Amino acid sequence: MISKLIASVKKEALLLxxxxxxxxxxxxxxxxxxxxxxxxxxxxxxxxxxxGIPIVFVNNDNDSLGNQIANGLMHNDLCSYxxxxxxxxxxxxxxxxxxxxxxxxxxxxxxKGATEAxxxxxxxxxxxxxxxxxxxASTNIAISxxxxxxxxxxxVAKKSFINSVTSNLHEFISEIKTKIMFQTFSEQIxxxxxxxxxxxxxxxxxxxxxxxxxxxxxKNEDKIIPNAVQHNVxxxxxxxxxxxxxxxxxxIMKEKNExxxxxxxTMPSSYLLLVNGKIIVYVLVCMLQFLLMLTVGLYxxxxxxxxxxxxxxxxxxxxxxxxxxxxxxxxxxxxVGTLASTEHQAAIMGSLSILLLSALGGVWVxxxxxxxxxxxxxxxxxxxxxxxxxxxxxxxxxxxxxxxYDVLKLMFFFxxxxxxxxxxxxxxxxx
Amino acid sequence: MNSTAIIExxxxxxxFKGATEPAVNNISFSINKNEIFGLLxxxxxxxxxxxxxxxxxxxxxxxxxxxxGKSLETQLQSIKQIVGIVPQDIALYPTLxxxxxxxxxxxMYGLKGKDLKNKIEIWLxxxxxxxxxxxxxxxxxxxxxxxxxxIAGVLHSPKILFLDEPTVGVDVQSRNVIIEHxxxxxxxxxxxxxxxxxxxxxxxxxxxxxxxxxxxxxxQGTPEELISKNESTTxxxxxxxxxxxxxxxx
Numbered sequence: 200m201i202s203k204l205i206a207s208v209k210k211e212a213l214l215l216x217x218x219x220x221x222x223x224x225x226x227x228x229x230x231x232x233x234x235x236x237x238x239x240x241x242x243x244x245x246x247x248x249x250x251g252i253p254i255v256f257v258n259n260d261n262d263s264l265g266n267q268i269a270n271g272l273m274h275n276d277l278c279s280y281x282x283x284x285x286x287x288x289x290x291x292x293x294x295x296x297x298x299x300x301x302x303x304x305x306x307x308x309x310x311k312g313a314t315e316a317x318x319x320x321x322x323x324x325x326x327x328x329x330x331x332x333x334x335x336a337s338t339n340i341a342i343s344x345x346x347x348x349x350x351x352x353x354x355v356a357k358k359s360f361i362n363s364v365t366s367n368l369h370e371f372i373s374e375i376k377t378k379i380m381f382q383t384f385s386e387q388i389x390x391x392x393x394x395x396x397x398x399x400x401x402x403x404x405x406x407x408x409x410x411x412x413x414x415x416x417x418k419n420e421d422k423i424i425p426n427a428v429q430h431n432v433x434x435x436x437x438x439x440x441x442x443x444x445x446x447x448x449x450x451i452m453k454e455k456n457e458x459x460x461x462x463x464x465t466m467p468s469s470y471l472l473l474v475n476g477k478i479i480v481y482v483l484v485c486m487l488q489f490l491l492m493l494t495v496g497l498y499x500x501x502x503x504x505x506x507x508x509x510x511x512x513x514x515x516x517x518x519x520x521x522x523x524x525x526x527x528x529x530x531x532x533x534x535v536g537t538l539a540s541t542e543h544q545a546a547i548m549g550s551l552s553i554l555l556l557s558a559l560g561g562v563w564v565x566x567x568x569x570x571x572x573x574x575x576x577x578x579x580x581x582x583x584x585x586x587x588x589x590x591x592x593x594x595x596x597x598x599x600x601x602x603x604y605d606v607l608k609l610m611f612f613f614x615x616x617x618x619x620x621x622x623x624x625x626x627x628x629x630x
Numbered sequence: 631m632n633s634t635a636i637i638e639x640x641x642x643x644x645x646f647k648g649a650t651e652p653a654v655n656n657i658s659f660s661i662n663k664n665e666i667f668g669l670l671x672x673x674x675x676x677x678x679x680x681x682x683x684x685x686x687x688x689x690x691x692x693x694x695x696x697x698x699g700k701s702l703e704t705q706l707q708s709i710k711q712i713v714g715i716v717p718q719d720i721a722l723y724p725t726l727x728x729x730x731x732x733x734x735x736x737x738m739y740g741l742k743g744k745d746l747k748n749k750i751e752i753w754l755x756x757x758x759x760x761x762x763x764x765x766x767x768x769x770x771x772x773x774x775x776x777x778x779x780x781i782a783g784v785l786h787s788p789k790i791l792f793l794d795e796p797t798v799g800v801d802v803q804s805r806n807v808i809i810e811h812x813x814x815x816x817x818x819x820x821x822x823x824x825x826x827x828x829x830x831x832x833x834x835x836x837x838x839x840x841x842x843x844x845x846x847x848x849x850q851g852t853p854e855e856l857i858s859k860n861e862s863t864t865x866x867x868x869x870x871x872x873x874x875x876x877x878x879x880x
Contacts, residue, residue: 465687
């Protein structure tokens with residue numbers, strides 16, 4: 200029995216090694232996919248995060264408000280600050296045209312006299328308060344604020360992205376406005392208080408009552424920042440592992456077409472033994488594929504200036520999940536090869552179904568951005584189980600206990616595909 | 631010749647799914663040990679269906695088969711161990727060498743180690759394939775493929791060997807070598823069940839023939855008996871044409 204299994208494994212390995220097209224599908228294609236997809240996504244990520252959002256700033260105010268906003272935008276990593284267009288100082292008209300042409304994503308126009316308007320408004324407020332010092336109506340007095348700052352938006356930009364940028368700008372501009380108002384208020388009060396030593400100091404800028412700290416909720420010992428590499432390497436490695444369905448189903452179909460399966464059915468060896476030979480070889484190939492993809496993420500992508508893949512805390516959990524994914528992918532290939540009637544049919548059935556399962560599984564587009572209906576469907580894709588498992592390990596710093604449910608689901612999928620393949624095989628032989 | 635039956639077929643019928651007519655229709659015959667039994671008939675007569683049932687490729691619709699005293703229905707696995715088959719189509723892996731193919735099929739029959747290696751070398755030598763044994767089968771000529779196809783079926787020294795048109799599409803030289811070695815296997819104790827369209831080859835090779843048409847047995851006996859039954863027939867081909875008529879078959 201063991202010698203039959205070894206012979207079957209050896210035969211399968213030799214057939215695979217001599218199938219150059221199949222080998223290139225298994226190893227070169229996913230490597231190329233990882234390089235291309237990671238570079239593309241990383242470039243998009245860099246445009247926003249490293250170079251910053253291209254902003255054109257028109258400072259017609261030329262006073263505290265305009266200057267402080269300009270200074271703030273200049274020193275903000277999220278922004279790529281520009282106050283000139285084609286060598287000319289930006290004006291409201293030029294800025295509007297440039298944003299409309301897509302040269303900048305956002306334009307900010309500070310009107311002339313904006314700072315002065317704020318100061319006047321505060322002075323009026325102070326005077327009014329002091330003049331009516333006997334009245335308890337100070338809380339009902341509104342600060343007249345007629346300063347209108349224009350924010351120009353590229354019509355092509357995504358709404359969610361623009362909302363996020365403009366709300367940040369609003370918050371930033373409001374903070375500077377408040378600071379100016381507070382300073383003016385302090386100066387006005389100091390002028391009317393006889394004992395200037397006790398006058399309130401403008402301490403606004405030094406005081407930050409509520410602070411914010413953003414931390415990724417990961418159990419990882421290393422600080423992992425989600426990036427294109429952390430997402431793409433596991434995603435495309437899983438895709439490649441499932442793509443094994445094509446050469447594997449092709450190998451099953453070839454055996455049928457070349458007649459060797461006819462001879463095998465007349466031999467005192469069970470179909471399961473022959474299939475096991477295939478499963479062992481292809482599971483090993485899947486493991487090798489994954490190892491190669493990890494190598495790409497660890498060593499080759501950093502050579503291209505991309506971040507290095509961080510593997511998380513548990514190598515054993517990675518091994519376990521990879522093995523379960525390899526079994527699920529191989530089982531799927533055996534099922535496709537058994538259900539198909541021709542090599543052509545197996546290739547189409549295999550490739551289209553993997554593309555569909557990978558799209559549903561969140562390989563192409565993360566499942567969390569999908570509509571709810573698609574997210575619910577996505578939960579049935581074995582690629583989604585594998586991918587969410589690797590995210591738990593690579594991004595959330597999980598261990599075996601965090602992925603065991605995904606491993607069990609993948610192994611269950613493997614057994615289901617094998618049962619379907621067994622019944623399909625038996626049915627096809629019942630003529 | 632030992633007259634004990636090694637294969638007993640009783641009322642065997644096979645109707646394929648969706649077919650209106652049976653491919654094999656209630657046939658009964660027996661094959662004695664050490665016989666070279668020719669199963670002859672025109673295209674679609676039911677020869678390959680009968681052989682496929684005997685090899686356990688699919689079950690009959692009705693009837694019983696006993697091979698070496700064992701029931702095909704209940705003891706298929708132990709029957710497979712003593713049976714060898716040389717199918718009509720080449721059943722080899724084209725991207726493996728002849729030696730790799732034979733090693734794999736030998737293992738599947740339970741052979742291993744030195745015994746398997748020796749048998750492979752002996753057969754490669756006998757059929758003139760030693761020098762090309764490490765070449766991929768895909769690069770072989772039709773005759774060479776037929777010879778490897780034959781070795782894969784006889785490597786485990788089966789008690790019964792099924793040959794489904796083993797010499798189709800090969801040159802005279804290869805055919806002679808194949809027939810010569812099949813006779814040698816037979817003298818060593820293997821019973822051969824053989825199908826062919828070559829009537830002359832069957833006449834010279836078989837010790838007994840059975841002509842079937844439309845799934846039914848028309849006649850059976852030694853070639854000499856069948857030829858001498860009718861004065862107008864001088865060879866097996868005449869007998870065959872007289873019994874199955876000259877009408878073209880699908």
